Amino acid sequence: QQQVKQSPQSLIVQKGGISIINCAYENTAFDYFPWYQQFPGKGPALLIAIRPDVSEKKEGRFTISFNKSAKQFSLHIMDSQPGDSATYFCAASGVSSTLGRLYFGRGTQLTVWP
Amino acid sequence: DTAVSQTPKYLVTQMGNDKSIKCEQNLGHDTMYWYKQDSKKFLKIMFSYNNKELIINETVPNRFSPKSPDKAHLNLHINSLELGDSAVYFCASSQEPPEYQETQYFGPGTRLLVL
Numbered sequence: 001q002q003q004v005k006q007s008p009q010s011l012i013v014q015k016g017g018i019s020i021i022n023c024a025y026e027n028t029a030f031d032y033f034p035w036y037q038q039f040p041g042k043g044p045a046l047l048i049a050i051r052p053d054v055s056e057k058k059e060g061r062f063t064i065s066f067n068k069s070a071k072q073f074s075l076h077i078m079d080s081q082p083g084d085s086a087t088y089f090c091a092a093s094g095v096s097s098t099l100g101r102l103y104f105g106r107g108t109q110l111t112v113w114p
Numbered sequence: 115d116t117a118v119s120q121t122p123k124y125l126v127t128q129m130g131n132d133k134s135i136k137c138e139q140n141l142g143h144d145t146m147y148w149y150k151q152d153s154k155k156f157l158k159i160m161f162s163y164n165n166k167e168l169i170i171n172e173t174v175p176n177r178f179s180p181k182s183p184d185k186a187h188l189n190l191h192i193n194s195l196e197l198g199d200s201a202v203y204f205c206a207s208s209q210e211p212p213e214y215q216e217t218q219y220f221g222p223g224t225r226l227l228v229l
Contacts, residue, residue, distance in 0.1 A: 032215040043118070043204050043220030044157065087155055093215055100213025101170055104157040 006105025019077040021108045023090035030092040038087045080112045118221035126227045135190045137205030146188040147206040
């Protein structure tokens with residue numbers, strides 16, 4: 001059972017455009033939602049994370065929007081650049097022995113054309 | 115100054131062989147992980163150790179056996195390799211156990227191909 005559902009699977013955006021990746025979860029016990037970025041041939045690296053006490057978190061060109069009632073969160077990349085081309089994973093975890101691990105979405109391969 | 119390192123980077127082997135992947139972290143973290151990333155890039159946790167103690171053991175064939183000789187090292191031994199074991203295996207570490215929801219630092223991955 002997929003704990004975190006991510007869409008789209010792939011995304012092509014023009015340089016300067018906005019990239020939007022969406023994730024949804026079912027388990028209301030999740031309370032930590034990180035996004036990881038993975039470049040080809042590398043391991044994933046934390047990009048930005050949010051907890052449900054806020055609806056939005058911004059770090060530079062990257063923003064997470066969080067909708068607790070809808071159990072959805074999304075990553076927005078403003079002014080997308082070719083260097084942003086990578087695979088992006090949303091994830092969720094909860095504070096418990098069973099949920100205390102990262103459950104990853106299936107990833108979105110982002111390509112930003114110059 | 116690599117934070118999480120893995121060896122080897124590539125591993126090509128025949129079905130039925132036994133192989134090991136080594137992981138070391140120099141971050142001083144107490145928790146280490148093994149993840150498997152399949153051909154469709156799906157990332158799934160396999161094992162986690164905290165202070166050399168196994169804390170997460172997902173549904174993984176018992177042909178896979180992790181070993182943590184000390185807090186800085188977590189090795190993965192795979193017996194009787196099968197075609198379906200072909201994947202990229204990532205080691206990761208964090209300061210605290212995963213329920214503390216801290217950043218996990220991933221290694222560069224080991225690309226395993228079973229022929």
